[in-house]
Amino acid sequence: MIRDITIGQYYQTKSVMHRLDPRVKLLGTLLFVIAIFTYKNPVGYVLGIIFLCTVIKLSHVPIKFITKGLKGILMILLLTVLINLFLTPGTALVSFWKLTITYEGVAVALTMILRLTMLIMGSSIVTLTTTPNNLTDGLEKGLGFMKIFRVPVGDVAMMMSIALRFIPILLEETDRIMKAQLARGADFESGNLVKKARALVPVLVPLFVSAFRRAGDLAMAMEARCYRGGDGRTKMKPLIYKKRDVIAYIVLFAFMVISIWMGRWSVITDFFNSLYTDLILK
């Protein structure tokens, strides 16, 4: 039940995407997200989807796994769609009671679905192909320049890697605690919202107790090994750019430039706009 959450999960297999330097993947995600939010015409989206599909294909992660992550944001997605559908001003398509759906609303809603889906899929593919440790290493090194502004990058990265490391542990623990309480006749499914919330108390109390105990143990273990902040710590596997990373950067930037240029090129945008007015507004 809880295992369905795939955001932040790692999928173990071998692929080019898994071997890429985490910095490439992180910057790639950022650029991809920026790109998909700048498109103004369908050509941009088509290019984005082609790019996304290629990356998914390269990652060897089953598509089922990536779409599973979408389930978690289904509610947000639905809400966005509803708000955009009803609250965008423009030419009315249908109207009933006090609500009006406009052509523009449909267009905006569709765009939002597309953008959010691509955003989630794009970032899931990065977390699915990068181990949490690798991810924080990438962040630490990639954001290293922030040290000039006195941001404790090393400490933040350590906190992040601990937090990420604890997610699967706590999920597993929750699963076990739920089972232990189910065995004692607990019921998490029936009843109204209040009853369901109250049913969670027998799970949350042992979970919190255990999380605090684990945190204490970890702190003690770190102190016993003389951890004193991130400065001067060396890595067992330092991040070094390889040839494939350079190629990936080139491909990435090429995609960025081309897709944003095409996606915002006024000739294409105007063409689609006139098509739209011709077809719908006559």
Next chain:
Amino acid sequence: MPLILDHVSQIYNADTENPVKALDDVNLVIPEGQFIGVIGHTGSGKSTLIQHMNGLILPTSGNVYYNGKDITDKDFNKKELRKHVGLVFQYPEHQLFETDVFADVCFGPGNIGMTRKEAEMAAFDALRKVSFPEDLYYASVFELSGGQKRRAAIAGVLAMKPDFLILDEPTAGLDPVGRTEILDMVSELHKTAGITIILVSHSMEDVARYVERVVVMDKGRVAYDDVPREVFSHSEELEAMGLAIPEPSKIARQLVKNGLDVDPGVLTSEEAADSIYKALMKNR
């Protein structure tokens, strides 16, 4: 009513590249009144096996029957099953949550529809049965010692008055004295209350002394299912599975090899001492 596992298989992570076969075609019949030991190395599938017995995990293929009903049926009432088949997990910390021990033990019986009064009576009875120290009935569950937590956890399930009691590694993390106490208590429950006990352990020593039937799990399959004496006669095979036979049996076997006429099937140190004494007397 017996509990029957019929060709039960369980595959974890079936949709990934590394599926794990946790259970592989397991067949077991557990009649009422037995005291059964389930042993196996870490990852042999014993924990997965017992979770099938009260419907916490449903088999990937195969069926589990209780009381003549198939518990894998969609409309089967699992809460009703859990009333009859109690399961105590390895870590008592995973289930203790109330402000005091007594309230925590009342949680289970309250869930299965007992009135407050009935639940309190059941809780009191259960705490007595596990010989929980009376002055700690209203102590916080987080202040108890390891052995006391274990007792409180067992009482929490026992208060639901189950016919089957499954205990997952009830002695893990306890000192030798605490271990014997818990196992003696469990054995007493079996004798006096007539509860069917399924004791999961990786310690042969624990199991040998108390149980009447041993199920050995290896790589998700049932490797042996027999009386302890028979099972422990396969010492080489057991060692290959990473399981050591009880120390007294080991010594007795070695003595037989060296020509002393000892019974190789002894299970406890008392039996071994007896048998060695007899053999030595005969030789005189």
